[in-house]
Amino acid sequence: AQSVAQPEDQVNVAEGNPLTVKCTYSVSGNPYLFWYVQYPNRGLQFLLKYITGDNLVKGSYGFEAEFNKSQTSFHLKKPSALVSDSALYFCAVRDGVGGYQKVTFGTGTKLQVIP
Amino acid sequence: KAGVTQTPRYLIKTRGQQVTLSCSPISGHRSVSWYQQTPGQGLQFLFEYFSETQRNKGNFPGRFSGRQFSNSRSEMNVSTLELGDSALYLCASSTAGTANTEAFFGQGTRLTVV
Numbered sequence: 756a757q758s759v760a761q762p763e764d765q766v767n768v769a770e771g772n773p774l775t776v777k778c779t780y781s782v783s784g785n786p787y788l789f790w791y792v793q794y795p796n797r798g799l800q801f802l803l804k805y806i807t808g809d810n811l812v813k814g815s816y817g818f819e820a821e822f823n824k825s826q827t828s829f830h831l832k833k834p835s836a837l838v839s840d841s842a843l844y845f846c847a848v849r850d851g852v853g854g855y856q857k858v859t860f861g862t863g864t865k866l867q868v869i870p
Numbered sequence: 871k872a873g874v875t876q877t878p879r880y881l882i883k884t885r886g887q888q889v890t891l892s893c894s895p896i897s898g899h900r901s902v903s904w905y906q907q908t909p910g911q912g913l914q915f916l917f918e919y920f921s922e923t924q925r926n927k928g929n930f931p932g933r934f935s936g937r938q939f940s941n942s943r944s945e946m947n948v949s950t951l952e953l954g955d956s957a958l959y960l961c962a963s964s965t966a967g968t969a970n971t972e973a974f975f976g977q978g979t980r981l982t983v984v
Binding site for chain 2: 787789791796797798799800801804806845849850857858859860861862863
C-alpha cells in the first residue's frame, strides 16, 4: 500500500523568507510524487512532479521540491515567500509498480505568508 | 484550451434524495477521476474512469457511482443522500492516466445535504 504524510497542518512564514512544506511517502516500488496547490473555493492546481532523474525539481510560481530517496521525502520549497502563496498545499504519491495505481493525497498543509 | 468543467458549482439537496454531478475533461484527456474533499477527511479518492471503464475505485459505499461517456465526459451519482455526503466534489482529468502524469482539476461542485 502507498501512503503520504504531511506532518504540519499549518506553516507560517514571513513574506520574503524561505518556505518549506514537508512531505514524506511510502511506496513499494518507485514513487511518482506530485505537489498541488489549492486556493479557497477552487480546485487543485498542479505545481510540480518527480518521476525520475534530477532530485531537485522546479515547478510553477518559483516553487521547487527536493526528492530524497533515503529519507523518503519530497519537501516543497521556495526561496522567498509571497503573500499570494498563502494557500493549501497537497503532496501526492503514486506507486510505479503493479500496474496502474490510484493517487494518494496527503492531508494538506495550510501555508500562511505573513506580510 | 478549456480546463476541466464541473457542473453545477453549487447544489443543495435533502436527505434521501439523489444527485448527479457532471465533469467535462480537457479535450484529449481520456482519464477522469473523482474526489471527495471534506475538512475532516481531506481528499478522498472515489473512482477513476478511462475509456468508459472504471479502472480504480476508492473505499466508498455503493451509493456512490459513476460513468464515463464515449466523449470522455463523466458523471457521478450519489443516491440516498446523507448529511455526511456534504462536501466539495472534485473531478480531475489527465491524458492517459498513467502513473507519471499529473492531473488537472475542475473547480468542484459544492454539495450541501440538509
